[in-house]
Amino acid sequence: MNYRHAFHAGNFGDCMKHVVLVWLLRALMRKPAPLFVLDTHAGVGRYDLENGPAARTGEWQQGIARLLDQPPAPLADYVNLVHSLGLYPGSPSLIRALLRPGDRLACCELHPDDAAELRRIFGRDRQVAVHQRDGWEALGALLPPKERRGLVLIDPPFEQPQEFDALLTGLGVGYQRFRSGVFAAWYPIKHRTPIRRFLAGLQDSSMRDIIAAELHLREPVDPTRLNGCGMVVINPPFQFEQDIPPLLTALLERLGSREPHEGVTVTRLVDE
């Protein structure tokens, strides 16, 4: 395990996934029934961007740093949440901030140091369970939740070439156990071939009601660069297809560099 999210926290991929994550949580919380959230690849939970490893890469300067001042209206909810939490929040902190008293969060993190940090943050929190365990295996073990309502965030590091296959398999395992759950999985767009294969795999699976939302910084011709990123959502809440494009367009206006083929796509892959 070489990947450490602390070097990449706050980059444009993080912003995209967190904007969608916050929208999904708000949408699910329109109903009062308790909610379970599973974060299979949780990271550390919060990051000191100015002094920690993120300062060494500076990736956050092209990401969250460009959103913090006077965010455009569609991003205000997310950015206000970031401001309110002090240190830059990773997915567990964002999710925790939105939980209502009856909701639960389970975070899985395999790296011992990162899991220990998560325990330091959430160890005394009765609504949060921290598991130092394999997130792929947790999809089988922790689903379905007793609440029967929930969101599963899958955010692997993509440090191994076969990670798209693991994601397809993991989504299938989780979906078999929790068909009514909302699944959101983030993926990098470096070049087209693995994305096409992954999306075709979803279309060929038995899973229903799937949308892919993508943010493209440029044409994905140089596979050594992060040229964009996407989020696959299974069982998207009502209005996802209407609400997400303006959010991602607002993100691109701040984070893009006006390169050719910059853009946002929201594509229905499989009908309900």
Ligand SMILES: C[S@@+](CC[C@H](N)C(=O)[O-])C[C@H]1O[C@@H](n2cnc3c(N)ncnc32)[C@H](O)[C@@H]1O
């Ligand atoms: C992209 S980061 C997660 C970022 C986090 N979701 C966020 O939005 O703030 C991926 C994390 O997964 C962890 N990881 C890698 N393989 C894992 C596995 N099989 N199970 C659980 N965690 C894993 C890495 O240590 C890393 O912290």
